[in-house]
Amino acid sequence: AQSVTQPDIHITVSEGASLELRCNYSYGATPYLFWYVQSPGQGLQLLLKYFSGDTLVQGIKGFEAEFKRSQSSFNLRKPSVHWSDAAEYFCAVVRINTGTASKLTFGTGTRLQVTL
Amino acid sequence: DTGVSQDPRHKITKRGQNVTFRCDPISEHNRLYWYRQTLGQGPEFLTYFQNEAQLEKSRLLSDRFSAERPKGSFSTLEIQRTEQGDSAMYLCASSLERGAITDTQYFGPGTRLTVL
Numbered sequence: 135a136q137s138v139t140q141p142d143i144h145i146t147v148s149e150g151a152s153l154e155l156r157c158n159y160s161y162g163a164t165p166y167l168f169w170y171v172q173s174p175g176q177g178l179q180l181l182l183k184y185f186s187g188d189t190l191v192q193g194i195k196g197f198e199a200e201f202k203r204s205q206s207s208f209n210l211r212k213p214s215v216h217w218s219d220a221a222e223y224f225c226a227v228v229r230i231n232t233g234t235a236s237k238l239t240f241g242t243g244t245r246l247q248v249t250l
Numbered sequence: 251d252t253g254v255s256q257d258p259r260h261k262i263t264k265r266g267q268n269v270t271f272r273c274d275p276i277s278e279h280n281r282l283y284w285y286r287q288t289l290g291q292g293p294e295f296l297t298y299f300q301n302e303a304q305l306e307k308s309r310l311l312s313d314r315f316s317a318e319r320p321k322g323s324f325s326t327l328e329i330q331r332t333e334q335g336d337s338a339m340y341l342c343a344s345s346l347e348r349g350a351i352t353d354t355q356y357f358g359p360g361t362r363l364t365v366l
Contacts, residue, residue: 138292168354177254177341178293178357224292228355236347237283237306238355240292 136161136227140241148249149217155210155244157225165227167208168238169199172222181223184208195219220248252276254358256342262364263332270328271361275344282325283355284317286310287339299325300347332365339363 137160147153159165166185170178182193189201199210208225222245226238255274263269275282281300285293296315297307301322311317314332319325329336339362343355 170357175362177256177359178343180354180356183354226292236281236345237295237298238285238293238343239295242290242292 136165136229136239138225138227138239138241140223140225140244142244143242144245144247146247146249147215150214153210153212153215153219153246155223155225155246157208157210157241158206159208159225159227160206161227161229164203165229167199167201168226168228169193169197169208169210170224170226170240172224172243174221178224181210215246215248217248217250220246222246254342254344254356256340256358256361258361259359260362260364262366264366265332265334267332268328268330269332269363270326271340271342271363272324272326273342273344273358274324275342276346276356277323279344279346279356280322281345281347281355282319283343283345284325284327285341285343287341287360288337293341296327329363332363334365337363337365 139158168183169181172178181197182191184191184201222243224243225241228236257272283298284296287293299319314330317327339360341360342358345355346353
């Protein structure tokens with residue numbers, strides 16, 4: 135079964151600083167990978183996704199992520215964090231559809247705090 | 251595109267009562283998913299529908315839980331004889347399934363259930 139590990143439960147960065155959130159996955163083949171963001175009390179908003187092709191994917195709000203097959207990682211980055219980026223970030227993997235459910239498996243999340 | 255909507259946004263109930271939540275997916279989406287998210291955790295898959303057919307249920311979905319999608323549009327999730335352990339955010343997502351490829355799941359704002 136697939137699994138996702140987000141090793142950092144909580145990260146604090148200063149506004150304007152760079153950010154990298156780590157995500158490692160366990161899966162037997164090339165997965166579909168996602169990063170979602172969740173503001174307090176809200177649902178999840180898709181930041182970006184990787185299905186195939188270029189391993190560096192661009193998302194909304196200035197975020198990008200790089201798929202590294204050799205490291206089973208899909209880390210999220212942003213060169214300059216804004217105070218409004220404070221939220222919970224979830225990495226997720228979905229099995230490529232082979233006739234079975236394409237449910238998402240999420241990591242436990244990383245809470246980002248931004249100091250001014 | 252009005253997005254995925256859920257109703258109610260918040261529900262407080264007493265232990266032993268029944269509750270029902272509604273999800274309206276993005277109109278052209280044929281897949282609808284239910285997830286549950288407890289405090290400090292990522293969402294966990296509960297069940298999903300393709301059109302009106304319920305194709306998979308998680309072991310998390312005890313026999314007190316039932317979900318329907320009668321006309322392949324909106325869905326309801328009912329919890330009977332609620333327990334305090336049912337307190338969580340219930341998230342709905344929808345996607346468009348085309349052949350063997352599953353597209354992005356878009357999430358609603360969630361229904362927060364508190365069982366007293």
